[in-house]
Amino acid sequence: MDRKIRVLIAKPGLDGHDRGAKVVARALRDAGMEVIYTGLRQTPVMVAEAALQEDVDVVGLSILSGAHMALVPRILEELQKRNIGALPVFVGGIIPADDVPALKALGVVEVFGPGTNTQSLVGFIHQVVEA
Amino acid sequence: MKLTDAALAGDRRALARLLTWVENGTPEGREALATLFPRTGRAHVIGITGSPGAGKSTLVGKLAKEIRQHEPRLAIVAVDPTSPFSGGALLGDRLRMQDLVADTGVFMRSMASRGHPGGIAHATRDVVLLLDAIGFPVILVETVGAGQAQVEVARIAHTVVLVEAPGMGDEVQALKAGLMEIADIIVVNKADRPEARQTVRALQAAILGITTAGHHGPAVEQPLEVVAGWETPILQTAAVDNQGLTALVEAIAAHRRYLESSGRWELLSRLHARAEVETWLQRHLMLLLEEKVGEQRLAAAVEAVLRREKDPATAAQELLAPLWSQ
Numbered sequence A: 001m002d003r004k005i006r007v008l009i010a011k012p013g014l015d016g017h018d019r020g021a022k023v024v025a026r027a028l029r030d031a032g033m034e035v036i037y038t039g040l041r042q043t044p045v046m047v048a049e050a051a052l053q054e055d056v057d058v059v060g061l062s063i064l065s066g067a068h069m070a071l072v073p074r075i076l077e078e079l080q081k082r083n084i085g086a087l088p089v090f091v092g093g094i095i096p097a098d099d100v101p102a103l104k105a106l107g108v109v110e111v112f113g114p115g116t117n118t119q120s121l122v123g124f125i126h127q128v129v130e131a
Numbered sequence B: 001m002k003l004t005d006a007a008l009a010g011d012r013r014a015l016a017r018l019l020t021w022v023e024n025g026t027p028e029g030r031e032a033l034a035t036l037f038p039r040t041g042r043a044h045v046i047g048i049t050g051s052p053g054a055g056k057s058t059l060v061g062k063l064a065k066e067i068r069q070h071e072p073r074l075a076i077v078a079v080d081p082t083s084p085f086s087g088g089a090l091l092g093d094r095l096r097m098q099d100l101v102a103d104t105g106v107f108m109r110s111m112a113s114r115g116h117p118g119g120i121a122h123a124t125r126d127v128v129l130l131l132d133a134i135g136f137p138v139i140l141v142e143t144v145g146a147g148q149a150q151v152e153v154a155r156i157a158h159t160v161v162l163v164e165a166p167g168m169g170d171e172v173q174a175l176k177a178g179l180m181e182i183a184d185i186i187v188v189n190k191a192d193r194p195e196a197r198q199t200v201r202a203l204q205a206a207i208l209g210i211t212t213a214g215h216h217g218p219a220v221e222q223p224l225e226v227v228a229g230w231e232t233p234i235l236q237t238a239a240v241d242n243q244g245l246t247a248l249v250e251a252i253a254a255h256r257r258y259l260e261s262s263g264r265w266e267l268l269s270r271l272h273a274r275a276e277v278e279t280w281l282q283r284h285l286m287l288l289l290e291e292k293v294g295e296q297r298l299a300a301a302v303e304a305v306l307r308r309e310k311d312p313a314t315a316a317q318e319l320l321a322p323l324w325s326q
């Protein structure tokens, strides 16, 4: 038997930078996880379909565009439509402190700022997956 | 409802979970496969192999779209390498298949090789069987594509498509790795590049070499031989520009017709079944060995070899003694 933590790292929205998302994806790979990386400009449907088909344990959204308050609820809704609303979703990127409680109220398990140490992200994922 | 029933009824989430079980080799996964096995044997399994960067994923995405014009459903399994250092993997093939996402008739699954050599994962065969049982009439399998030893896909696919790209010196590599001998169709992708024609010519010459010189060369065990009755076509595509896809789909369909009319489909099924039983035999034997030999005796044998008291072959034979005395 060979169980691995599977993580979807998605980059929804229209901004064209995925350096941060790639850094995170590589760090998680180096921590022994299987990371499904889907690239730029993912629509909420694309994110939810990838999460469904890949049967991931956790979803990470990288959002730098400032559109998180518009995108996150739509993504969560698409996950729910597919009966995978219970999947832990975390958000990384540039998120103003004021929006963090609102995102968490929507169901996001954690929000990581740009300076987040990848080790703490790895620890966090282990924690939510093994809970 | 049981997960297998749900998956058969079209529940994609149930299918996704079953695939995880099968990939992880859990007892539940084993049971599901055993239950569903009588339903397998209908899908046309198409292997897509070739060096990294040749455009396999891009081509698979476009090919899937084209095939979906005539097929109600289609599944894709794309294998990427597991890092030997961390055991983790970056699975990026989805990135090149973006147009498919809106199509619920397509189910795409990424797999890490999990240390298995040969271009596919240990469990890829089982994953393909599951998708076959669920009723996908066509299954595209993209291999890792890391140079040599990609031939294993021939053990699970009916049709092997070798993807080359111009200017990578791949022709020689492919020859060395025995890839050209397992290829049923060769595609020179990135035909939008002017060097493509030169690659086609090099491949044509190489193919001629194989078919006239017959079989020698790679020391890889070949489950299949170069077959009379099918001439491996060399096609050109520009996947990014949707060029050459219709011809490729037609070649794949022609290959299937050839397999069926020549009786080779049955032969392949037999070869695949044999390879599979042998694989399981080895797996069960390894488990039996681990159980009967035990880590302690193994470690002691290694020490004895290090002290030059025993040669490795004798040490191994002695470890097996308890198996014979039963």
Ligand SMILES: Nc1nc2c(ncn2[C@@H]2O[C@H](COP(=O)(O)OP(=O)(O)O)[C@@H](O)[C@H]2O)c(=O)[nH]1
Binding pocket: B050, B051, B052, B053, B054, B055, B056, B057, B058, B059, B096, B145, B189, B190, B191, B192, B193, B237, B238, B239, B240, B241
């Ligand atoms: N010029 C050109 N580039 C292509 C074509 N098909 C794929 N590519 C590019 O080749 C690179 C590798 O493609 P990918 O599908 O990931 O290759 P893989 O590693 O074999 O799966 C990507 O940058 C693609 O955009 C093509 O037909 N023409």
Ligand SMILES: [Mg+2]
Binding pocket: B056, B057, B058, B093, B142
């Ligand atoms: Mg690829």
